[in-house]
Amino acid sequence: MNEERDFLSDLLRDASVEVEESSEFNDRVIRRWKLEQHRKKMMYWAPTMAGAIVAGVGFLAMLQIMTAQPIQSPAELESQTAELELPTQNLPSLVDDAS
């Protein structure tokens, strides 16, 4: 029984994996850590940034409304365009009549 156990132990020990030293391993861990921290920071500030963007858009929209001309009714608009119509019949012709 003990012999069998020893044989099994030797078999498994021989099949143990030899690990090669990888110089990039540490860099990869640190890089992943930094990325994770960066993502965490972004997640933390995301609601604040979204709020700031919404507030900014709202503020611009308000400015736009305050500085814009008041909306005119169709009747007012029609009377204004009638006034603006040019008296075309009294204007001198630019085309030479003799030709």
Place this chain on the structure above:
Amino acid sequence: MVQNGQTAAERAEIRENQVNWVLRVRRGDEAAMDALVSMHRQRLIRVASNVLRDRHEAEDVAQESFLKAFREIRKLRDDRAFSGYIYRICVRLCMDRLRSRKPTSEMIEHGDGTSGSKVETKVLVERLLQELTPDLRMTLVLREMEELSYDEVAELMQVPVGTVRSRLHAARNRFRELWIDSTGEAHL
């Protein structure tokens, strides 16, 4: 987790350094993280490689273990216990990977396992290990390949020592059956 071939003074110095690095990692010091990774990476990759039998997956699990340990380092009450803490995380992640793997329906070829070359035997052992359940495989690897004591295996797997003994017994029996099935040799 005693490292072989070190004097008591060396071990004490390493432990002291480790406590210092853990303290610095708590403050987000990347140089201390680098030092802790250098200290434990080889053993972590070896454990994961022996369990998962896949070098790339093992490296990935080892990296994941370090990240999880650094992320949750506030939960670590005793800074001297970082060694055990990181190995426990690694073992748990390996178990998760093993459990999420689909069982292979690969048939074991009958042939001369022991009479072949060392490489052939190694390949056969790898395939037989894959036939074991995750719990049995992990127990066998930690005890036989990592040469840990029953107490250390129990601590890493977070089970009582009695469970480790019974799992090891079951793992050896199952491995023996598989070996006989595959090689036809009854002397294991």
